[in-house]
Amino acid sequence: MIRLHNVSKVYPLKGGRDNGPQTVQALKNINFHVPAGQVHGVIGLSGAGKSTLIRCINLLERPTTGSVSVDGQELTGLSRQALNQARHRIGMIFQHFNLLTNRTVFANVALPLELMGMKRAEIGERVTPLLELVGLAEKAAEYPAQLSGGQKQRVAIARALASRPKVLLCDEATSALDPQTTSSILALLRDINHTLGLTILLITHEMEVVKSICQRVSLISDGELVEESDVGDFFTAPRTQLGREFLNDFLQLEPPRALFDRLETAPGKHTHPVVRLAFSGDSVSTPLISRLARECGVDVSILQAKVESIQERTLGLMIAELMGPPAKTREAIDYLESHDLHVEVLGHVQRND
Ligand SMILES: Nc1ncnc2c1ncn2[C@@H]1O[C@H](COP(=O)(O)OP(=O)(O)OP(=O)(O)O)[C@@H](O)[C@H]1O
16 A cells, blocks of 8 residues: 655755765665555654655655655656645644644534535535544534644544545654543544554554554664564564664563673573563463473573563563573573574573572
8 A cells, every 4th residue: 555665865954064964864765565454653763764754655755766656656756736636545644733723623624625626515524424433523613722632633633534545644643642642542543444444654652552553563763664573573572672672661671770780791601591581372371481490490580571462462571580500591492482482681690599
């Protein structure tokens, strides 16, 4: 549904100094595909290029090189008029809602239809069910200033859906909202995805958003797409250091400070490994830790543990010290991996025994 091929974006730097760089490369050769009906999240640190990426999809920003297709149509080669038509298939919502303050809720949602030249009666037939869909039918005559943040975002969602798009782009759509309102907006987006089959691409810095509605996630760093995976896989075993940092920040699953300070990177003659274990599916309910003691002769000291539900998957996460002679702890790690656990050795601590 959304396809980016070798997309790069270079911004000129206004007032660039004589000796300094004259340009910023915000996106570097991005290739990715979001199939129809998928909810896809893009995460990255501030300045990584997330906004530029999402704005390149409806050509609010024109890529410097590369091509963008939506619903099988390449947008980058279209005339201005054809692009305006194509944009009807791409709705967008923003962090600060971007509603017109001097228009009522109804008139805000009606605006894109007026711009398309739709007749008044037809507009009414389209807008009223949309306001019902977002739960704001009784607010039709009110103005944005009379609404809460969550209600404003609902109006923005209704407006984005007015032209019956195939794709909804969400630019940090919940970042200005409190956690409870965020949950209700995410539930609405999930509902729209299911009932209308809408493809949703969202950018966010909140892992909670990714966890609760995305099926796939892409990580961008310094303009590059560095990791892309199913959300369940990302939460189990991110492939990049940055991915691990995002996950650890979110899960707050780090070894206790006192132990962390004692962690050494290389194993020694008298050290124990400290591991981060991630397990999903059958292994969540299998008593692997007690079997480890029985079958490998290794004691396990659990330092932290939690169970997360990532959509339909249950994910267990644990930080543990494996206590035993080096040959035995290596055997224990092999044993865990052979039972589909993801094992990351965080470091080694001196044995106290
Ligand atoms: N119009 C512009 N002119 C020049 N540089 C820009 C422009 N827009 C973005 N940039 C630069 O491009 C890079 C990527 O910016 P972008 O806004 O896409 O990042 P982001 O990941 O969305 O950041 P944030 O999460 O802080 O919004 C940054 O270095 C930024 O300074």
